[in-house]
Amino acid sequence: MSYEVEKLRQDFPLLRQTMRGKPLVYLDSAATSQKPRPVLDTLQAYYERWNANVHRGIYEISDLATQHYEAARATVARFIHAAEPAEIVFTRNATEAINLVARAWGDANVKAGDVILLTEMEHHSNLVPWQLLAQRTGARLEFIPLDGQGRLDLAAAEKFFNDRLKLVAVTQMSNVLGTINPVASIIRHAHAVSALVLVDGAQGCAHIATDVQRMDCDFLAFSGHKMCGPTGIGVLYGRKWLLEAMPPFLGGGEMISVVDWRESTWNHTPWKFEAGTPAIAQAIGLGAAVEYLEKIGLDAIHAHEDALVRYAWEQLHDLPGFHPYGPPPDERGGLVAFTLDDLHAHDIAQFLDQQGVAIRAGHHCAMPLHKKLGVAATARASFYLYNTTAEVDALVAALRKALKFFGIETKTVVTV
């Protein structure tokens, strides 16, 4: 079956907009994706027909809300091939999921002198929670370095795989370099020294078919809003025995079994980690998003994005002063972060906005990585299932105009 991108685009009302008389070209899905009609309809249906609190009401609509909420959990479990729905904890986003592990698992299992191994390409979300854990416990942070192409240099990190290593936290796909990491191989290495592995799937899960059992990861964190779902909903996958052994993260309603004045007992996994009224509509909306992605097929989506990024790579290289970061298309997902001559990324993004092209500019929540790359800010175009080669052409044409507008070719640069 051929991939009918124009037909898919019809599912996304937002993409029909024009921006200053020009069609909106949305190339910032790595920040957040647009939402298809079935997800919007599901949110509406929830609020119009099933809105009630979950797991409590002794009445029909509360029961319906609970059924839909738990069905969404089962859908997400199927999506990432978890062994059972109890391994799926709903959080606000990937960031909260990682913080949950750093707090609940980290505080109970990590002590002074232990090593937490990260990589030089991590998003702040998969860096700062571990810095906080290290500060609390006296554990040491180490980093798998990058090679010259923006790939992980696993040989250089061999020395960290020993009995001091407690956890490896690694991104499935870099939000700046686009690198798709060999997580399964890292996991095998870590397990050989009895360390656990948390995979940050914020960029990966929306684009690459993910099977937690085949990958054999211990934790996986991802966000709903980057995969056609609503904001405010994220997922922590954890092996059931690990989740069961972990103390709670936040305290409150829902996460308890019996509460007395001075102590309480905890609900079963995963509810033990879902204190307070959860994001019910958003979880159900995420379930609808997963079904939408499954209908198209993650492999088809990945193939589409792969074709787009190869095309973009070729076209962008024709621009004078184009400098991409990260590996060639063979080893990357559907995004390209770049600099263009000595134009500042913010000027590029501002100019492109004028042309109806939305891209991201800045450090993309990866300041240490940008420092390593020796650049203050980059511009980033990221693609998703609804983007087209015509949009890549619009990007390239707008960049060409930007170069002309800022007169970069004639600019006298005084270096001191």
Added chain:
Amino acid sequence: MSEFDDLYQAIILDHYRKPRNRGTVPDASVRVDGKNPLCGDEVHLELRLDENGRIEDIKSSGHGCSISQASISIMTELVKGRTFDEGKQVCESVRTMMRGGEVDEEAMGELIALKGVSKFPVRIKCAMLSWTTFELAMAEFKAGRDGAGAMVSTEDEK
């Protein structure tokens, strides 16, 4: 004129393409650094004061977006020959303008070209980087220091 054209006025682009007063002041009285951590923009200012406390020479180096670079270039031209206190008054006018307040447009000179920036909240700090760094130079000089090691961030800009 669109907001975009307001932002990137000809004066801004001219200063960006041909920045004025770039370089170093060998016998500077004060040298300071400023940065905008959000954009990664950095500016280094060197100033020499004469015996009457007037800014005899000012030079800048560093890198950043067109707004921050143009703002620095315009500033160096404007404060040259003025005292710190006179410069500080201009600085306050720019700040008022960035917050959407009324200013004496005649007195602003080329700085009025930065008015369009006030419609782009994320770019205000780009325009203010030069001025917060200027204020640091003033504070250092008045405290009898030469600015060694002094650094200001636009994140401290309220």
